[in-house]
Each structure stands twice: as C-alpha cells, then as structure tokens.
Amino acid sequence: MLRVALLGIYHESNTFIEGYTTINDFTYSHWLTGEAICREYSAAHHEIGGMIEVLEENNIEVVPVMFAEAVPGAPLSAETYHVLLEKMISELNNRLPVDGCLVAVHGAGVAEDEPDMDGHWLSLLRKKLGPEIPIIGTLDPHANCSDKMTAATDALVAYHTNPHIDQRQTGREAATLMVKKLLKKVTPIQVKTDLPIAISIEQQFTSEEPCLGLYRYADQLSKQPGILFVSILLGFPYADVEEMGSSIIVVADNNRALAESTGMLIKDFVLGIHTRFNGEKIKIDTLLTQLQALSKPVLLLDMGDNVGGGAPGNSSFLLDILEAAQAGRFVICIHDPVSVKQLSKKHVGDRLPARMGDSTVERTVLIRKLGDGKFREREPRHGGQVNFDMGPIAIVQTENGNTVLLTSLRVPPFSLQQLVDFNIIPSDYDLIVAKGVNAPIAAYAGVCNTIVKLDTPGVTQADMTRFTYRNRRIPLFPFEQIM
DSSP states (O other), X not given: OOEEEEEEEEOOBOTTSSSOBOHHHHHXXXXXXXXXXXXXXXXXXXXXXXXXXXXXXXXXXXEEEEEEEOOSBSOBOHHHHHHHHHHHHHHHHTTOOOXXXXXXXXSOOOBTTBSSHHHHHHHHHHHHHOTTSOEEEEEXXXXXXXXXXXXXXXXXXXXXXXSOOOHHHHHHHHHHHHHHHHTTSOOEEEEEEEOXXXXXXXXXXXXXXXXXXXXXXXXXXXXXXXXXXXXXXXXXXXXXXXXXXXXXXXXXXXXXXXXXXXXXXXXXXXXXHGGGGSOOOBOHHHHHHHGGXXXXXXXXXXXXXXXXXXXOSOOOHHHHHHHHHTOSOEEEEEEOHHHHHHHTTSOTTOEEEEOOTTOOOOEEEEEEEEEEEEEEOOSOOTTOOOEEEEEEEEEEEETTSOEEEEESSOOOSOOTHHHHTTTOOGGGOSEEEESOSSTTHHHHTTTOSEEEEEOOOSTTOSOGGGSOOSSOOSSOBTTSOOO
C-alpha cells in the first residue's frame, strides 16, 4: 500500500503589527498531530478533509503528521517557529518512509528570523524527503508566493474562491494530482509568474468584478490540453516581504513551455485591467449620509480591524461613531479579555459602567450573558474550520439598545454561529458589524440585505499605500504606475 503524509504549518502574518505570534496562539487554535488531524478534519469543509477523502478512495494509507494553524496575526517569534518546525520534523521521522507528502500551506507566513517562512519549511521538507518523493499542496489565494515555495514542491494549487468556500474541493484536487503522480499518469511541472500589482483587499471578492472576469479567463485557459491547474494568487498586502504581491501558478503535464506561455497570457490580461484592482474606499461619513436608504440588515465590514488579516479585533471606532450617531440598532464583536474578566465577576442583569475595546468612552451596559464562547460551524465557510473558541465571553447591551459581544480570544467572523449560538439573532438588528473584508460575506450574505465595506483605520486599513514598505518588489501597482 502506498503511504502519503499530511502536514502543514499554516499562518497569515501581518508584519505591520507589533509583537509576535506565540506557541499559545497555536495551542488555542489548532495544533494537532497524528490521528487527531483526521478526527478534526475528515468531515470538515477544509483542504485536509478533501485530501483524506481522495487518499482513502484510492486505497492509499493516510499518514497524518502535524498540522499547526493560528488566527492571523503578527509574525511568528523565532522560538515559536522553531518549536513547530522541530515538532513537525520529529513527527515526520517517526512515520517515515512515505511515498508522497501532501502539504497544507497558507503562503503568507512570516517568522521573526525567516521572512519567507513557508519557503523555508517547504525547502527543509524537500531536503528531508529527497528529490524523488512528490510534495504537492494547497495554497490560500492570499499567499505571497516565493520562488523557494515553488522550487521545493511539485505542484501547489490555490483555492478558487474568496471567501474560501471550496477548500475541501481544492484538497481533493491536490490529492488527486498526487495519486496520478504516484501512478505515473502525469508529470506535473509548475511555473510561477509574478504580476506587477498588489490587489487591494476589498477588490479580492471573486464573485464580483474585477476578479470575476480574471477567474473566468483563467478557468478558460485551464481547459487547454496539457494544463493541470491554473491558480490565481491574489496576495496579502499586509506583509512587508520581497514576494508581496499577486502572482499566477500554472501546473502543466510535463510541458514547461505551455505553463510559461499560459502564465504570460494571464499576466497580459491583468495588465490590461490593472487599474480596476485598486478599489473604492468608502468612508464612515459617506455611509452615515446614505444609511437611511439602505435595505436592512446592513453588513458593515470593518476593514481596518480585520481579524482575518491579523488585526487585534479591539477597535471601537465603529462602536463609538454608530452609538453617537444613533445610526440604528447594531451588534458588534470586540476582542477585550480585560473587560470580560471584570464583567465575569458580576451577574447577568447587572448594570455598570464599562470601557470596551480601545474606546475612551465609558458607557453604562446591561450584562445579558456570561459564559463559555465555544461554537461549531457545519456549513462551508471561509477557513473551513469546524470548532471555534472565543474563550470566556460577555454579551452586554448599551443604553441605546446595541449589543456588544466581548471575547477573550480573537476569532474572525467566519461563522454566523458566532452570533446565533448565543441567541443573537441578525434580523433583530439594523446593522451587523463584522471585523473583516470578504471572508464574512459567506456567513452573513444570507441574512443581510446590504453589504458595505468600510475604509476604517487600523493595521489592515484598505489603502495599502498608507503603509511603509522596505522590502517589496518594484514596480508594483498601486505604489507605482505601470504600463
């Protein structure tokens, strides 16, 4: 029986955030070894679930090694990264030999001492397994893909959707390619083509233009004889690394020239429409003048405090403005472990003054709920995770009738269950504030009649040109004009 290993270190790292992601961040999220990986993901809408399914269908032994994933945040500390790396290699050593290795990679990982973290650990994996063992994996389309990443692997396949609701299918595609490679039915050759643009975060919604046309064109080219996969890497603009920006990966069957020419066709297509990828920046003042005319409930996406992009999730910018403007009844989630701890000493029904998040405003709140913040998501949603944990939580109501869900752990708004499991019903509100950009749309579009992406301040603000980069490639639109 053929044996295929499953492993991955998965993180989206925002270099504009002070401090580091630590081992605790992985422990509180998902750090699994051995059969625990299969128990967590076999039935999940996650790439690992798709990989397991295909291997089992083809009577190939699944060899789960290690998968470590933390909520997006600051770069990994050197100590954290090397602890994870050593654990992964140790677990792999205990399970060798294998005939192939499937990897779940984000592609925008940064460590304190390894700016190209994913390229580094994939290169070490290649050195460990040798040149003959195929390494095939999945990428998040927010990857800043490096040459080291493609050089260390036989093929990398990105999710095709943002929000990422096709992760399990992408895992199936990667595993199917692995099966064909092991059975010598194909010889995958991948070519990466860098694009001289960094796509603005709010323009990365794949169901609307300009991404919709780009993906349709790439899908058309992927149907050429000899093409195995075409992946669009939208990029992650909040990482000041050399590989930051958008790119294309084309995987062809033993035909490098075809892969190269296909990548260049897509590059030419992008250059023809590149100015459309800069995005519209809607300010809060504009929203307030239009709010009355919008169909409710309205999903307000707080782009500057995007937890899925690494932000702390503690901004009170919209809480303070919407309360002051009495803009309508709203619900907002804020990461504030200090307030949760203080409120947990009180009782449901108590009224008391509180400052929430980074607000300087003290407001009287009514405690509606105290308790545990665990919940589950069973539908295909961005990220593909099933089990979530907000830590201890406190749900409070302001004197204006607005609801604030305070959490002890950062959890991005990828699941509607984050509200409804705690009896927060979206239809009861005029506005739902989600600290994200495109990812929450998969969860909230079904219950919100209007979606507005707000250009709010923070470490994930929409206009990337406001950040200072020292390592990015040049030229890169929108920083420089390109022909």
